Amino acid sequence: MLKHHEGPIPPSIDQLPPESVENNPLVTPLAVLDFKTVPIDGVPTRFTLVQWNGLSPDDTSWEIWQKLKSLYDLEDKVLAEGDGIVMQYHLDEDVRPKRLVKKTSWMV
Structure with missing residues (x-):
């Protein structure tokens, strides 16, 4: 049996997140970090x-x-394909881009 609450009423009561399933909050993508292509049953x-x-x-x-694309709006979570300001990403490759270092006159 529950006891009656004694003392002042708490100023705020914790609420469940609005998006929850069976009292567990739903998680959403924060960021897309990398891509890879893997064959599944012979299909890339x-x-x-x-x-x-x-x-x-x-x-x-x-x-x-x-x-993932069909379940979530990922427009602000993914790097744009194609030419970027600093470097170009090839999202279908498992190779990370490398920064080009230009040597200044004192480095030569």
Whole structure:
């Protein structure tokens, strides 16, 4: 049996997040970190490494890109494909871009 509350009423009562399932908050993508293509049953399938909002950076996961795009609005979470201001990303490759270093006159 529960006891009656004694003392002043708390100034605020914690609420569940508005988006929850069975008292567990839904997580949403915070950032898309990387891409890779892996054959599944002989079909090349594109995966993306996702960092989730509200979870530790150690809790990233590889998700199927097409499925993730259909579930979430990722417009502000993904690098634009094509030419960028600093470097060009090739999202279908497993190679990370390298920064070009220009030597100044005193470095030569």
